[in-house]
Amino acid sequence: MTQGLRERKKQATRAHIAAVATQLFIEQGFEATTIAQIAERAEVAKMTVTNYFPLKEDLFFDRAPEIVALLAEVVSRRTAGTTPAEAVREAYLEGLDARWPPLGFGSADFVDAIAASPALQARGRSMLADQEAALAAVLVAEAQEADPDDDGLDARLEATRLAGIVRVLVAELVGRVIAGEPEEAVVERVRRAAREHLGP
Amino acid sequence: MTQGLRERKKQATRAHIAAVATQLFIEQGFEATTIAQIAERAEVAKMTVTNYFPLKEDLFFDRAPEIVALLAEVVSRRTAGTTPAEAVREAYLEGLDARWPPLGFGSADFVDAIAASPALQARGRSMLADQEAALAAVLVAEAQEADPDDDGLDARLEATRLAGIVRVLVAELVGRVIAGEPEEAVVERVRRAAREHLGP
DNA sequence: CCTATCGTTAGGTCGAGCCTAATTTCAGGT
DNA sequence: ACCTGAAATTAGGCTCGACCTAACGATAGG
Structure with missing residues (x-):
C-alpha cells in the first residue's frame, strides 16, 4: 500500500x-x-x-538530517573489529573518490551563499554540533556496553576528535578548490591527511 | 594621561x-x-x-573577545621549548585550580540562560569557532615560520584538536556539576582527562 | 568662546517568527 | 454516494530584533 x-x-x-x-x-x-x-x-x-x-x-539546508546522522551511521554500521576512527576514515576516503557533495564538492553557488550569510554559517555550525553529538551518543553507548562503569568522557573526546578532523578536511577542500587549486591535488592532500590523522 | x-x-x-x-x-x-x-x-x-x-x-556575552583570544594567547605566549598542547594543558590545569569561571565554574543562572535559548547557544558556538580560528592562525604562522612550504593543514588540525578537547572538558564539568556531582570529584576527573589527552 | 566632531535621540521601515480562527481537502466509515 | 472527523492550508494580525536617517546635544580642540 x-x-x-x-x-x-x-x-x-x-x-x-x-x-x-x-x-x-x-x-x-x-x-x-x-x-x-x-x-x-x-x-x-x-x-x-x-x-x-x-x-x-x-x-x-533541507536534507540537514542526512548530514547530521552521517558519522553516527558510519560508525554504528561498521564491520566488527574495526575502530570508529578506521570506519570514519574508510567512509571519508570512499566519499572523496565519489566526489560526494557533502564532503566539500558542492557547487560554488552553495558555498558562496553560506559565506555571505552569518545566519547560514550559524546553522551550519549547529548541524555540525548535532552531528558530533549523535556520534558521541553512539560511542558512549558502545563504551558503556563494554564497561557499565565507563563514564563516557573518553568516548565524547573521541567523537569530538573524529568530527573535528572531518570538519577541517571538508573546509580545507572547499577552501583550496575555491582558491583555484586543481581538484586532483587537493583531493590527494586531504586524502593523505585523512590517512595520517584518522588512525586507529 | x-x-x-x-x-x-x-x-x-x-x-x-x-x-x-x-x-x-x-x-x-x-x-x-x-x-x-x-x-x-x-x-x-x-x-x-x-x-x-x-x-x-x-x-x-559581553567580554566575548577575552574568551575568543584565550587559547591563541596561551599558545603564543608559551615558554620556548614547550608544545602548544603542553601550554594549553598547563593553562587549563591552572585555571581549574583557580576555579576560573570561563572553564565551567560560572553561575547556574548563566548556564541555565544559555540552555534555555537557542540564540545564546548559537552565539556560544560562534565564539568557540572564532577561538579555534584564532588558535589555528597562531599555529599556522608558527609552522610557516619554521618551514615556508608548510601548507598549514596539520596546524589547523592540531588547533581543532586542542580547542575540541578544552570544549568537551568544559562541557563535561558544567554538565556534571549541574547534575549534582561533587565539584571536587568532577575537577579531579577532568584534570585526569586533560593530562591524558593534552599530550605533547 | 567657537565650532567641528561624535555620541545620542526620535521615529520609522522591514522581515522573521508566532498565533488564532476560519476554510478547504482528504480518509474512513456508514 | 454521503457524512464526519482529522489534517492541511489559509488569511490576517502581532511582536520584536535589526537597520536607517535626520536632527539634536554635549564634548574636545583651537
Missing part, C-alpha cells in the same frame, strides 16, 4: 517550496530573499512555508 | 547598559527581555543599546 493522496501532496508541496526557495536563493542571495516572496512564487500561504520550514535557514 | 570625559562617559554608558541587561536577563530570561525594556530601564534610547551591542546576544 503506497502512501495516501494526503501524504503525497504534502511531500510534493514541501519539495515544491524547497525548489522555489533554492532558485530564489541562487538568484538573489539568502538574506535578500523573503519568506513572503517564496510563498508568493510557490503559490502558497506564507504560513505554509513556515509550517514546513520553521526557520528560514531550513529552506536552505 | 587618563581618558577624556567623552571616552569615560562612553564606557560608563556601556557598562551601565550591560549591567541593566544582565539583571533583566536573570530576572526574566534572555528571550523574554526586550531591547526596548533594557533601554527604558537604563534610561537611554533604544538605538543607543543597539549602537553598543549590535546583536542582542552581545549584551549577554
Whole structure:
C-alpha cells in the first residue's frame, strides 16, 4: 500500500517550496530573499512555508538530517573489529573518490551563499554540533556496553576528535578548490591527511 | 594621561547598559527581555543599546573577545621549548585550580540562560569557532615560520584538536556539576582527562 | 568662546517568527 | 454516494530584533 493522496501532496508541496526557495536563493542571495516572496512564487500561504520550514535557514539546508546522522551511521554500521576512527576514515576516503557533495564538492553557488550569510554559517555550525553529538551518543553507548562503569568522557573526546578532523578536511577542500587549486591535488592532500590523522 | 570625559562617559554608558541587561536577563530570561525594556530601564534610547551591542546576544556575552583570544594567547605566549598542547594543558590545569569561571565554574543562572535559548547557544558556538580560528592562525604562522612550504593543514588540525578537547572538558564539568556531582570529584576527573589527552 | 566632531535621540521601515480562527481537502466509515 | 472527523492550508494580525536617517546635544580642540 503506497502512501495516501494526503501524504503525497504534502511531500510534493514541501519539495515544491524547497525548489522555489533554492532558485530564489541562487538568484538573489539568502538574506535578500523573503519568506513572503517564496510563498508568493510557490503559490502558497506564507504560513505554509513556515509550517514546513520553521526557520528560514531550513529552506536552505533541507536534507540537514542526512548530514547530521552521517558519522553516527558510519560508525554504528561498521564491520566488527574495526575502530570508529578506521570506519570514519574508510567512509571519508570512499566519499572523496565519489566526489560526494557533502564532503566539500558542492557547487560554488552553495558555498558562496553560506559565506555571505552569518545566519547560514550559524546553522551550519549547529548541524555540525548535532552531528558530533549523535556520534558521541553512539560511542558512549558502545563504551558503556563494554564497561557499565565507563563514564563516557573518553568516548565524547573521541567523537569530538573524529568530527573535528572531518570538519577541517571538508573546509580545507572547499577552501583550496575555491582558491583555484586543481581538484586532483587537493583531493590527494586531504586524502593523505585523512590517512595520517584518522588512525586507529 | 587618563581618558577624556567623552571616552569615560562612553564606557560608563556601556557598562551601565550591560549591567541593566544582565539583571533583566536573570530576572526574566534572555528571550523574554526586550531591547526596548533594557533601554527604558537604563534610561537611554533604544538605538543607543543597539549602537553598543549590535546583536542582542552581545549584551549577554559581553567580554566575548577575552574568551575568543584565550587559547591563541596561551599558545603564543608559551615558554620556548614547550608544545602548544603542553601550554594549553598547563593553562587549563591552572585555571581549574583557580576555579576560573570561563572553564565551567560560572553561575547556574548563566548556564541555565544559555540552555534555555537557542540564540545564546548559537552565539556560544560562534565564539568557540572564532577561538579555534584564532588558535589555528597562531599555529599556522608558527609552522610557516619554521618551514615556508608548510601548507598549514596539520596546524589547523592540531588547533581543532586542542580547542575540541578544552570544549568537551568544559562541557563535561558544567554538565556534571549541574547534575549534582561533587565539584571536587568532577575537577579531579577532568584534570585526569586533560593530562591524558593534552599530550605533547 | 567657537565650532567641528561624535555620541545620542526620535521615529520609522522591514522581515522573521508566532498565533488564532476560519476554510478547504482528504480518509474512513456508514 | 454521503457524512464526519482529522489534517492541511489559509488569511490576517502581532511582536520584536535589526537597520536607517535626520536632527539634536554635549564634548574636545583651537
